[in-house]
Amino acid sequence: xxxxxxxxLKELGxxxxxxxxxxxxxPFDFLNAVLSANMIESFIRISEVKDSVNLLKTFGVxxxxxxxxxxxxxxxxxxxxxxxxxxxxxxxxxxxxDIMLSSTGRDMEKLSAGDWITRLNNDVxxxxxxxxxxxxxxxxxIAAFNMFLSSLVLVFLNSSLYLLTILVMIPFFILSNVxxxxxxxxxxxxxxxxxxxxxxxxxxxxxxxxxxxxxDGQDAVMEKVEEAxxxxxxxxxxxxxxxxxxxxxxxxxxxxxxxxxxxMGNSMxxxxxxxFAELMKxxxxxxxxxxxxxxxxxxxxxxxxxxxxxxxxxxxLNMEKENWKKDF
Amino acid sequence: MIExxxxxxxxxxxxxxxxxxxxxxxxxxxxxIGESGCGKSTLLRLMAGLYEPSSGEMIIxxxxxxxxxxxxxxxxxxxxxxxxxxxxxxxTMGHEVSExxxxxxxxxxxxxKWIDSLPEGIETYLGDRADELSGGQAQRIAIARAMCxxxxxxxxxxxxxxxxxxxxxxxLEALDRFSIGKTxxxxxxxxxxxxxxxxxxxxxxxxxxxx
Ligand SMILES: Nc1ncnc2c1ncn2[C@@H]1O[C@H](COP(=O)(O)OP(=O)(O)O)[C@@H](O)[C@H]1O
Ligand SMILES: [Mg+2]
Numbered sequence: 001x002x003x004x005x006x007x008x009l010k011e012l013g014x015x016x017x018x019x020x021x022x023x024x025x026x027p028f029d030f031l032n033a034v035l036s037a038n039m040i041e042s043f044i045r046i047s048e049v050k051d052s053v054n055l056l057k058t059f060g061v062x063x064x065x066x067x068x069x070x071x072x073x074x075x076x077x078x079x080x081x082x083x084x085x086x087x088x089x090x091x092x093x094x095x096x097x098d099i100m101l102s103s104t105g106r107d108m109e110k111l112s113a114g115d116w117i118t119r120l121n122n123d124v125x126x127x128x129x130x131x132x133x134x135x136x137x138x139x140x141x142i143a144a145f146n147m148f149l150s151s152l153v154l155v156f157l158n159s160s161l162y163l164l165t166i167l168v169m170i171p172f173f174i175l176s177n178v179x180x181x182x183x184x185x186x187x188x189x190x191x192x193x194x195x196x197x198x199x200x201x202x203x204x205x206x207x208x209x210x211x212x213x214x215x216d217g218q219d220a221v222m223e224k225v226e227e228a229x230x231x232x233x234x235x236x237x238x239x240x241x242x243x244x245x246x247x248x249x250x251x252x253x254x255x256x257x258x259x260x261x262x263x264m265g266n267s268m269x270x271x272x273x274x275x276f277a278e279l280m281k282x283x284x285x286x287x288x289x290x291x292x293x294x295x296x297x298x299x300x301x302x303x304x305x306x307x308x309x310x311x312x313x314x315x316x317l318n319m320e321k322e323n324w325k326k327d328f
Numbered sequence: 329m330i331e332x333x334x335x336x337x338x339x340x341x342x343x344x345x346x347x348x349x350x351x352x353x354x355x356x357x358x359x360x361i362g363e364s365g366c367g368k369s370t371l372l373r374l375m376a377g378l379y380e381p382s383s384g385e386m387i388i389x390x391x392x393x394x395x396x397x398x399x400x401x402x403x404x405x406x407x408x409x410x411x412x413x414x415x416x417x418x419x420t421m422g423h424e425v426s427e428x429x430x431x432x433x434x435x436x437x438x439x440x441k442w443i444d445s446l447p448e449g450i451e452t453y454l455g456d457r458a459d460e461l462s463g464g465q466a467q468r469i470a471i472a473r474a475m476c477x478x479x480x481x482x483x484x485x486x487x488x489x490x491x492x493x494x495x496x497x498x499x500l501e502a503l504d505r506f507s508i509g510k511t512x513x514x515x516x517x518x519x520x521x522x523x524x525x526x527x528x529x530x531x532x533x534x535x536x537x538x539x
Pocket of ligand 1: 339340342344362363364365366367368369370371
């Protein structure tokens with residue numbers, strides 16, 4: 001986890017709660033992977049011998065487990081995580097407000113009004129996004145755990161097919177997750193700064209409305225505000241393009257791997273692989289692994305997108321400790 | 329030049345004045361004093377075309393509807409009403425102004441020296457709160473802005489009340505220079521700032537009493 005987010009959680013006294021929420025969810029994806037891989041294998045086997053009674057029985061068993069898993073995830077875990085997220089929002093906003101209200105005038109002046117408002121709203125939301133929603137730290141950890149266990153199973157089932165999967169993926173993974181998304185935080189930082197500039201305009205527009213009217217400054221003001229809003233858009237767009245490229249390479253490498261796996265796997269049936277059902281089972285584990293990697297990719301890029309907000313929040317939390325750094 | 333006929337004005341439910349009349353000739357300088365809350369700012373905003381009278385008529389530099397009156401007046405209020413953009417943009421408000429004219433304006437407004445001493449000069453951005461800008465400097469930028477519009481009529485609403493003695497003096501000096509040949513209505517609670525004015529009124533209970 002990013003050290004700023006870690007510090008924020010610790011400062012708010014929520015580290016334990018978030019760790020617990022994470023632990024509660026960690027095994028879910030892998031259990032689901034085991035369930036679906038075994039389900040596919042069983043179904044193919046059963047349908048080959050045309051045993052319809054057994055098919056229904058097996059279907060019932062899998063349905064039951066699937067239901068249990070999803071009920072746990074959708075009802076119990078989701079409720080707990082939403083509660084944790086709400087608590088996070090509340091505590092963080094209160095903390096910032098508290099710092100604002102108790103700080104000296106000089107401290108307040110370190111940030112413009114727009115910057116304060118942006119950090120209090122937008123950055124708090126984004127920091128929570130970093131942690132929980134939509135696909136972020138929480139999901140990345142779960143996916144990493146799932147990926148690890150799925151790979152372990154794959155290695156045991158058929159190490160050469162596993163190796164193939166990995167080898168195809170590595171160069172694209174590096175390209176996508178190291179090279180392409182590196183610049184995302186920079187664009188997000190610029191976008192947040194432009195957002196602050198934009199917000200900064202709201203107060204003067206209200207307070208100086210009369211001067212704007214008397215001196216016919218509507219056009220100039222419109223131009224300025226639009227400039228700030230264009231800057232938000234421009235930087236968000238750049239970050240978005242990088243995300244899109246990154247996900248393109250991820251999908252490409254995933255599909256390429258599938259193709260190679262089927263070609264190689266088919267030639268192995270009878271020797272290293274027992275039958276088609278086993279190949280399908282392996283494919284399913286690989287799919288789970290890939291799914292986790294994709295979640296991790298999206299998560300990493302979302303985290304990159306939002307981490308700058310955590311940095312901006314940390315700056316405020318640090319204000320009290322008087323080790324403020326103007327440029328983070 | 330300025331003619332108010334039986335002017336009345338009411339905020340939602342509060343009547344500020346009723347049947348107020350006033351005539352000001354071209355080039356005349358009129359001061360208005362009075363206790364705070366008596367309606368001086370309201371009257372000035374009416375004359376600026378920022379408010380519409382509840383009843384009565386007003387003719388300001390030949391115009392009688394607020395949208396047109398606005399174009400005929402310059403206003404300097406207690407707050408300089410600066411915007412988060414450069415000093416230049418705050419003065420010109422985005423309008424085309426020649427460099428020569430701008431230079432003269434900066435001199436007349438008593439800010440040329442100070443602006444020249446800034447690293448970024450007239451392009452200095454005013455949005456950053458960290459910027460050290462004194463009330464006097466801010467108000468003189470507001471004066472430069474009014475000089476840029478350069479109308480016949482100048483409306484002043486306590487332009488120095490937020491300033492200390494030295495800053496107030498410098499602002500008044502700039503205003504005096506700017507007022508030459510103009511029709512001026514100056515609202516203030518400090519009578520000593522109205523030296524040399526043609527007429528001074530005391531506003532009380534919604535009426536103007538000549539001093
Ligand atoms: N926007 C407003 N809405 C309602 N009442 C107002 C408003 N502005 C001023 N007033 C009231 O109108 C009266 C005149 O105000 P104002 O013109 O600002 O007085 P002055 O400038 O002489 O101090 C005051 O009693 C004030 O409370
Ligand atoms: Mg007033």
